[in-house]
Amino acid sequence: MADKKVEAITSMEEDFAQWYTDVVVKADLTGYTSVKGFMVLKPAGYAIWELIQKQLDERFKATGVENVYLPMLIPEGLLQKEKDHVEGFAPEVAWVTHGGLNELQEKLCVRPTSETLFCDFYQKDITSYRDLPKVYNQWCSVVRWEKETRPFLRSREFLWQEGHTAHATAEEAQERTIQMLNVYADFCEQVLAIPVVKGQKTEKEKFAGAVATYTIEALMHDGKALQSGTSHNFGDGFAQAFGVQYTDKDNQLKHVHQTSWGVTTRLIGAIIMVHGDDNGLKLPPRVAPTQVMIVPIQQKKEGVLEKAEELRAKLSEVARVKVDATDKSPGFKFAECEMRGIPLRVEIGPRDIENNQCVVVRRDTGEKLTVSLDELEAKVAELLDTIQKDMLEAARAHRDSHTYTAKNWDEFVDIVENKPGFIKAMWCGCTECEEAIKAETGATTRCMPFEQEEITDVCVHCGKPAKKMVYFGRAY
Amino acid sequence: MADKKVEAITSMEEDFAQWYTDVVVKADLTGYTSVKGFMVLKPAGYAIWELIQKQLDERFKATGVENVYLPMLIPEGLLQKEKDHVEGFAPEVAWVTHGGLNELQEKLCVRPTSETLFCDFYQKDITSYRDLPKVYNQWCSVVRWEKETRPFLRSREFLWQEGHTAHATAEEAQERTIQMLNVYADFCEQVLAIPVVKGQKTEKEKFAGAVATYTIEALMHDGKALQSGTSHNFGDGFAQAFGVQYTDKDNQLKHVHQTSWGVTTRLIGAIIMVHGDDNGLKLPPRVAPTQVMIVPIQQKKEGVLEKAEELRAKLSEVARVKVDATDKSPGFKFAECEMRGIPLRVEIGPRDIENNQCVVVRRDTGEKLTVSLDELEAKVAELLDTIQKDMLEAARAHRDSHTYTAKNWDEFVDIVENKPGFIKAMWCGCTECEEAIKAETGATTRCMPFEQEEITDVCVHCGKPAKKMVYFGRAY
Numbered sequence: 032m033a034d035k036k037v038e039a040i041t042s043m044e045e046d047f048a049q050w051y052t053d054v055v056v057k058a059d060l061t062g063y064t065s066v067k068g069f070m071v072l073k074p075a076g077y078a079i080w081e082l083i084q085k086q087l088d089e090r091f092k093a094t095g096v097e098n099v100y101l102p103m104l105i106p107e108g109l110l111q112k113e114k115d116h117v118e119g120f121a122p123e124v125a126w127v128t129h130g131g132l133n134e135l136q137e138k139l140c141v142r143p144t145s146e147t148l149f150c151d152f153y154q155k156d157i158t159s160y161r162d163l164p165k166v167y168n169q170w171c172s173v174v175r176w177e178k179e180t181r182p183f184l185r186s187r188e189f190l191w192q193e194g195h196t197a198h199a200t201a202e203e204a205q206e207r208t209i210q211m212l213n214v215y216a217d218f219c220e221q222v223l224a225i226p227v228v229k230g231q232k233t234e235k236e237k238f239a240g241a242v243a244t245y246t247i248e249a250l251m252h253d254g255k256a257l258q259s260g261t262s263h264n265f266g267d268g269f270a271q272a273f274g275v276q277y278t279d280k281d282n283q284l285k286h287v288h289q290t291s292w293g294v295t296t297r298l299i300g301a302i303i304m305v306h307g308d309d310n311g312l313k314l315p316p317r318v319a320p321t322q323v324m325i326v327p328i329q330q331k332k333e334g335v336l337e338k339a340e341e342l343r344a345k346l347s348e349v350a351r352v353k354v355d356a357t358d359k360s361p362g363f364k365f366a367e368c369e370m371r372g373i374p375l376r377v378e379i380g381p382r383d384i385e386n387n388q389c390v391v392v393r394r395d396t397g398e399k400l401t402v403s404l405d406e407l408e409a410k411v412a413e414l415l416d417t418i419q420k421d422m423l424e425a426a427r428a429h430r431d432s433h434t435y436t437a438k439n440w441d442e443f444v445d446i447v448e449n450k451p452g453f454i455k456a457m458w459c460g461c462t463e464c465e466e467a468i469k470a471e472t473g474a475t476t477r478c479m480p481f482e483q484e485e486i487t488d489v490c491v492h493c494g495k496p497a498k499k500m501v502y503f504g505r506a507y
Numbered sequence: 508m509a510d511k512k513v514e515a516i517t518s519m520e521e522d523f524a525q526w527y528t529d530v531v532v533k534a535d536l537t538g539y540t541s542v543k544g545f546m547v548l549k550p551a552g553y554a555i556w557e558l559i560q561k562q563l564d565e566r567f568k569a570t571g572v573e574n575v576y577l578p579m580l581i582p583e584g585l586l587q588k589e590k591d592h593v594e595g596f597a598p599e600v601a602w603v604t605h606g607g608l609n610e611l612q613e614k615l616c617v618r619p620t621s622e623t624l625f626c627d628f629y630q631k632d633i634t635s636y637r638d639l640p641k642v643y644n645q646w647c648s649v650v651r652w653e654k655e656t657r658p659f660l661r662s663r664e665f666l667w668q669e670g671h672t673a674h675a676t677a678e679e680a681q682e683r684t685i686q687m688l689n690v691y692a693d694f695c696e697q698v699l700a701i702p703v704v705k706g707q708k709t710e711k712e713k714f715a716g717a718v719a720t721y722t723i724e725a726l727m728h729d730g731k732a733l734q735s736g737t738s739h740n741f742g743d744g745f746a747q748a749f750g751v752q753y754t755d756k757d758n759q760l761k762h763v764h765q766t767s768w769g770v771t772t773r774l775i776g777a778i779i780m781v782h783g784d785d786n787g788l789k790l791p792p793r794v795a796p797t798q799v800m801i802v803p804i805q806q807k808k809e810g811v812l813e814k815a816e817e818l819r820a821k822l823s824e825v826a827r828v829k830v831d832a833t834d835k836s837p838g839f840k841f842a843e844c845e846m847r848g849i850p851l852r853v854e855i856g857p858r859d860i861e862n863n864q865c866v867v868v869r870r871d872t873g874e875k876l877t878v879s880l881d882e883l884e885a886k887v888a889e890l891l892d893t894i895q896k897d898m899l900e901a902a903r904a905h906r907d908s909h910t911y912t913a914k915n916w917d918e919f920v921d922i923v924e925n926k927p928g929f930i931k932a933m934w935c936g937c938t939e940c941e942e943a944i945k946a947e948t949g950a951t952t953r954c955m956p957f958e959q960e961e962i963t964d965v966c967v968h969c970g971k972p973a974k975k976m977v978y979f980g981r982a983y
Binding site: 062063064065066069070071072073074077078080081097098099100101102103104105106109122123124125126127128129130131132139141148151152155156167171172174176178187188190 | 542557600617654
């Protein structure tokens, strides 16, 4: 049994998709279930989500967000109130038709997202400008009946947060939309060590019912893009459909302006595919449930386990730390630490104890350091910071070296075929061109980045005058 | 609009049920939805749940619990594997029959509880004694198609945690069952300031599929009992039904022994009904999202708001504190603080500033203290501790003074009719007697307490030899 875990996994260069599945399974993040398309988040996987939740929630609250909880079921009539929204979601929802022993008069869908419920709630709860803004968020699970599923990336149920806000003015809604996109981008960089491109989705790619959708796009190790978080400005479209109105200071009845924004357990997929390597998962310290694993060497010798425990107690002041005192071999334990992505491994044996030192090994670089036990706490704290920064820089370097510029169609096709990564190119703004590019190459518009450049003045595909520089890419 | 909130609520002596509803609404804890039997947890209500979650989760983890997440949908075939369990739950579940645009081959129920999913998971995940114990928990929502619903006490969806463990031996499972019951009891007393009676449920009242169910029972202000948490020992019944087996050290294939245990948002109902009064909610400091509200007096006078903000900054070192700087009157703000149950109110006006002092008012007793600003932090920290202790003692005194002993049937009937509270009485152990007592008086067996007393040696109802002393009561 035990040996299974250290069997080599598929190399990422050989078969990236299989490598991904191997890491998910061997790092013990998820399990399969008897419910098709649904997964179990095992302790090692769920603990990463808990760290994401905690740190993101703190950032939300610092901007005035309050958490709430709304029903998991949506009556069909409510879902249908906003035309674009129901068209976008109806084909992929699960329907509850029976409650208890009776057939329901109106069927209920398991929430695929909660815009309609929040609108219904706001319609009841908002009457005056004094009630605004509402800046609410919920942590929950949602269901979308996907045909093809992959752990974290696409599953029929996933965990997420969905923020839903209501504002007095269009300006304030737009400001909140961008503010939350920036919270996401900052979180990805600072906590997940994943650099992202911020920008706006095209008309074709925007959310069902939104006026504008903004996105953060990350580049995976294999050169494919992953949409990692979105923030939507709804204008007053939902408010019109649901009658969400308030009496303003001038005593006029007005519609509110709304936003929504969300990230999901998909971020765990991003962590795996941005940082991982052929030895397994590589966790940035800030989302590593265990940041330091102490591995005793010759642990049956007198004093070794005691010393390991002493180090654990000391290090627990500066890090999340564990001792692996199981009866597996040190080599096995090393491999397991690597597979599970633990940022630092501390090795301590009889000779180390004699010399008042230990060996510290970085997961990100493999570097081995001999550290005096008197300096261990300071050194571990420092190394965790360094690893966090270095992992972001490594990811940024990979992203930048896999971001290409296509001045014309020949270049575009060559890049798509031969150089997996982001492609920056000019675009005329027409959906027809966008669709043709996708049909011909498989590359989709990832976003119109906030940081625009003028590569040429014509569309890379049709040659008509260009309106925007766009990031293209093949995507998950 | 604003004035609505300080309208007097129904007196609890006059109509306890209406008082409860008034508090839930006016303290802004929940909102009604368009989904019958489902509620919105508004920020003030959800924040209490967040504090419950955080503190309970820490206590769980200190005993080795790991969090996971399992699917929200259960295939019909899986639900049916354990006979007693399916009989207990099938009549009250919601069924998903369509996914996307297609009818499902096998219908799925929205989890009413997850024993079957955990068994299915453990059956795949456990093979050896090395994999044991599994001590997993999940925080999620569940759906039970209740006919009558009341906020927090009974709703078609509620938030909870469900722990599910698997052990090598029956002894270890029993130990964990009691350990978690003790965690709950300790949490209720120390955090929620609610004293509980610990004991075992009778055969009739135990969980569908359990060998033994243990419970903590609390007494509400109106003398009714509330089952506040349960812990179940399943023996190897589920393991037999689902084939959850492991190879032991002696190379024998054995079934695991399982437990489950849970508490729900119902605890918020308990907080309301144990501590509240005719001025509204009364929150124990440890679950008060805002522990101190600073109310500026004559806030338009120069320096008042600045001073209030200065105090907020200082006090935020020792408490969760806010300033109410809205344009409502101080009297309105006082009433609102009381309605929302905020443990301490600090009043600061021009004359207070001159005298380097402020007025501190306790929500639990109404006591007013004049406190020097130099001593405010220390005094607030001390008062919050005192309030926490005093609220527990007040609740304990109420519980004890409403716990009666019935030596014979006449006394029992007299107590049920005239003295709402717990009734301690002897019982023969027969379900027939238990059912007759319920039919004749409406009182049910709450538990067979761990702390047994011998009141008489015969059953209070049938006069046959008594087996157990039981807590009876009318219950929510």
